Amino acid sequence: MTLTLGLVLITPRLGVSQKSPNSIESIPNSIAQSPPVFQPAINSNMPSMNMSGTNETNFKSSALIDTVLIVWFSLTVLSVVYVAWDVFTNNPELTVMKWGWLLVTLYTGVIGATLYILSCKEPEPMQHEEFVSSLWKQTVGSTIHCLAGDVTGMIFAAAITMSLGLPMWLDVISEYVFGFAFGLLVFQSLFMKDMLGGSYLKAVQRSFIPEWLSMNAMMAGMIPVMVILMSRDMTAIEPTSIRFWGVMSLATVVGFVVAFPVNMWLVTVGLKHGMGTVRALGKGGHSLAAEREQITATSDKVPAPNADTDQFMEGM
Numbered sequence: 001m002t003l004t005l006g007l008v009l010i011t012p013r014l015g016v017s018q019k020s021p022n023s024i025e026s027i028p029n030s031i032a033q034s035p036p037v038f039q040p041a042i043n044s045n046m047p048s049m050n051m052s053g054t055n056e057t058n059f060k061s062s063a064l065i066d067t068v069l070i071v072w073f074s075l076t077v078l079s080v081v082y083v084a085w086d087v088f089t090n091n092p093e094l095t096v097m098k099w100g101w102l103l104v105t106l107y108t109g110v111i112g113a114t115l116y117i118l119s120c121k122e123p124e125p126m127q128h129e130e131f132v133s134s135l136w137k138q139t140v141g142s143t144i145h146c147l148a149g150d151v152t153g154m155i156f157a158a159a160i161t162m163s164l165g166l167p168m169w170l171d172v173i174s175e176y177v178f179g180f181a182f183g184l185l186v187f188q189s190l191f192m193k194d195m196l197g198g199s200y201l202k203a204v205q206r207s208f209i210p211e212w213l214s215m216n217a218m219m220a221g222m223i224p225v226m227v228i229l230m231s232r233d234m235t236a237i238e239p240t241s242i243r244f245w246g247v248m249s250l251a252t253v254v255g256f257v258v259a260f261p262v263n264m265w266l267v268t269v270g271l272k273h274g275m276g277t278v279r280a281l282g283k284g285g286h287s288l289a290a291e292r293e294q295i296t297a298t299s300d301k302v303p304a305p306n307a308d309t310d311q312f313m314e315g316m
Contacts, residue, residue: 069246076109076249083116092128092277093120096191097141100148107151107252115140120275132275139264141275143256146214146263149187151252154179154222158248159239168231172223179219184211210271214263221258225251 083105087098101120105112119137122128132138157178161171188211189203229247230236236243266272 065246066242069242072109072246072249073242076106079110079113080105083113086121087116091120091122094276096187097145097275100145100187103148103152104144104252104256107147107155107249108256109249111253115144128277132277135264135267135274138267138274139260142263142267142272143214143260145187146183146211146218146259147252147256149183150179150215150218151222151248151255152179153182155248156182158226158244162237162244163239168227172227175223176219180212180215183215184208210266214259214266214272217262218255218259222251222255225254 080102084102087093087101091098093101101112101116105116108115119140120132123131132141154175157174158171161174166174184204184207188207189200226247229250233243235241236247238244263272267274
């Protein structure tokens with residue numbers, strides 16, 4: 001009986017078909033006169049009735065995210081100041097690597113500063129070569145050099161394309177092209193050309209394969225993070241939003257993790273040098289002058305007589 005009543009209330013037409021002809025005429029009037037008993041209960045379960053609670057929850061979650069990002073970037077400022085002071089006053093690293101550490105710390109905050117202290121900060125004068133000799137530290141230097149150039153190009157591209165409101169697929173392509181171009185043509189080849197007797201094209205040729213492999217690994221980590229997070233939160237696509245920079249920071253950290261094993265292999269097989277100093281390169285520990293001789297012997301290029309190679313970066 002209860003089941004039958006429920007079916008009648010839910011499906012009136014089915015209930016009508018089961019009544020006698022005399023009952024059929026009375027049902028419309030009774031329905032018209034009876035209040036919708038179950039209407040308030042149905043409405044109370046509708047999403048619109050809980051909208052205020054959902055909005056409040058979303059607001060609290062949004063405020064928490066912004067607070068975390070403010071704290072994160074406050075610590076980032078302190079980290080950048082510390083790394084800049086130490087690397088330019090106490091560290092014998094090559095000049096371009098000093099800028100590399102500064103840029104990566106700007107993008108990764110406390111994580112970048114921690115990596116710098118653990119892998120590159122000179123513990124005592126003249127101890128840097130020995131301190132950075134282990135393979136994992138060499139690999140950190142190689143990966144940092146890759147991130148500094150590639151991520152800088154990517155961020156510039158992302159800021160431009162997203163300000164113009166271009167679609168996500170075009171933004172991803174632009175970031176890849178600009179990131180690879182800036183990393184290869186500036187952070188790699190520009191600082192290597194004088195080691196090759198002033199041949200910029202030769203520097204590009206020698207740097208292309210290791211940079212391409214490292215860049216692809218880094219992008220494999222960064223792009224999914226950016227696409228997923230920016231698709232879920234539209235405020236994160238605005239370069240003026242703190243969330244945009246929060247996504248970029250997280251994506252850079254993930255890109256470092258993914259690119260690290262690839263750079264370890266590149267350092268192991270000699271396609272990259274790793275971490276070095278102005279006194280000696282990374283893997284192999286030989287001087288910049290020795291590196292210059294090796295490149296000359298394998299490239300048929302005579303270094304420029306006045307090339308001051310100590311001022312330039314080897315192909316990290």
